Amino acid sequence: MKRAIAALFVSVFLAATFLPAPAIAAEESPGGGSWFKLLLFAINFSIFAFVVARFGGPMVRKLFADRSTEIRGVLSRASAAFQEAQDLANRAAATLAGLEAEKSRLETELDQETAYQVTTIGEAARSATARIRSDAEITAAAIAESAVRRVRNQLAASAARIARELISRDFRDADQKRLLEGFLDKLRQEARP
Amino acid sequence: MKGSRVAKRYARALIELAADPTQLEAWASELAQLAAAASAPELVERLATPDLSEEARIEAMGKMAELLGLSFPLRSFAVVIARHRRIGELSAVSEAYLAMVDEALGRARATLTFAREPSDPEVEGVAQGLGMIEGKKIIATVKVDETLLGGVVAELEGKIYDGSLATMLLEAQQRLSG
Numbered sequence: 247m248k249r250a251i252a253a254l255f256v257s258v259f260l261a262a263t264f265l266p267a268p269a270i271a272a273e274e275s276p277g278g279g280s281w282f283k284l285l286l287f288a289i290n291f292s293i294f295a296f297v298v299a300r301f302g303g304p305m306v307r308k309l310f311a312d313r314s315t316e317i318r319g320v321l322s323r324a325s326a327a328f329q330e331a332q333d334l335a336n337r338a339a340a341t342l343a344g345l346e347a348e349k350s351r352l353e354t355e356l357d358q359e360t361a362y363q364v365t366t367i368g369e370a371a372r373s374a375t376a377r378i379r380s381d382a383e384i385t386a387a388a389i390a391e392s393a394v395r396r397v398r399n400q401l402a403a404s405a406a407r408i409a410r411e412l413i414s415r416d417f418r419d420a421d422q423k424r425l426l427e428g429f430l431d432k433l434r435q436e437a438r439p
Numbered sequence: 440m441k442g443s444r445v446a447k448r449y450a451r452a453l454i455e456l457a458a459d460p461t462q463l464e465a466w467a468s469e470l471a472q473l474a475a476a477a478s479a480p481e482l483v484e485r486l487a488t489p490d491l492s493e494e495a496r497i498e499a500m501g502k503m504a505e506l507l508g509l510s511f512p513l514r515s516f517a518v519v520i521a522r523h524r525r526i527g528e529l530s531a532v533s534e535a536y537l538a539m540v541d542e543a544l545g546r547a548r549a550t551l552t553f554a555r556e557p558s559d560p561e562v563e564g565v566a567q568g569l570g571m572i573e574g575k576k577i578i579a580t581v582k583v584d585e586t587l588l589g590g591v592v593a594e595l596e597g598k599i600y601d602g603s604l605a606t607m608l609l610e611a612q613q614r615l616s617g
Contacts, residue, residue, distance in 0.1 A: 395616070395617065417589055423561075426565065428602065429565070429590060433565075433568035437571035
């Protein structure tokens with residue numbers, strides 16, 4: 247690469263040195279050109295080229311070297327970025343494939359769970375219905391029984407109250423005597439061994 | 440209080456002092472008088488005064504027993520009770536003594552509650568009936584409670600014999616109620 251650049255540089259130098267010669271010759275009178283002028287021009291140009299090469303060469307070389315280094319760095323980074331992008335793409339594809347599988351699995355599980363929940367809710371509803379019916383029957387029976395008991399209690403209390411009133415009104419000595427005799431009979435029975 | 444060990448001890452000591460059973464009965468009455476007098480609020484307050492000396496308290500009990508006309512053994516017993524600082528337990532001693540005398544004489548006390556004022560034969564009949572159960576002579580205390588409606592309720596040594604019409608009606612009411 248360096249050799250090619252050097253050859254190119256020499257070719258450009260020679261061309262620049264000698265290409266103006268026909269033009270200069272054309273400007274001269276038809277009698278012919280002056281080799282001295284050509285030589286002087288060549289020397290001037292050589293000096294110019296030397297000065298340019300001496301003072302501008304390193305800078306140009308450095309410029310090109312830096313540019314080359316930069317381009318190589320950019321290329322290297324681009325390559326790394328490309329590789330990274332490729333890896334990311336691969337991973338994304340793998341993830342996508344995994345997600346598809348997960349989605350499929352979730353769909354299956356969801357279907358199974360839905361079916362299970364539907365069955366469970368159905369059973370719970372049937373059980374609750376049976377329990378509510380049973381509770382309602384028990385409650386109804388208890389209410390009915392309570393009502394009957396309440397009525398019986400009221401009837402018994404009324405009967406007792408009426409009996410008390412009648413006794414209070416019509417109780418006689420003979421009744422008291424009969425009660426005491428009954429009481430004494432009970433005592434005698436208890437006294438028997 | 441009736442069953443306190445101290446009261447029973449004093450009651451037993453008094454019983455052992457008696458020479459014959461007739462004294463037991465008389466002393467029970469005297470002891471009840473003494474207990475009633477000693478438990479009068481104004482006397483209790485006086486005897487409990489801290490200003491009153493030991494001797495004065497003993498002397499006061501002796502004087503009180505004398506004023507009540509108690510026999511010599513009961514006067515001495517009153518002094519002993521005062522000396523031992525047991526004046527406050529005289530009522531319990533009296534009750535314990537009475538129970539022990541009843542026990543010694545083969546008697547039992549019953550409370551007969553009638554629905555209306557009973558005749559003597561009715562009281563006697565019920566007392567005899569209870570006596571057959573306990574095998575003791577029954578000393579009856581009669582009460583009247585019109586809420587019984589009819590019949591009698593007897594309480595003998597913690598046991599109730601209910602022959603009242605009110606209870607019969609209540610049982611009938613309970614049977615009707617189911």
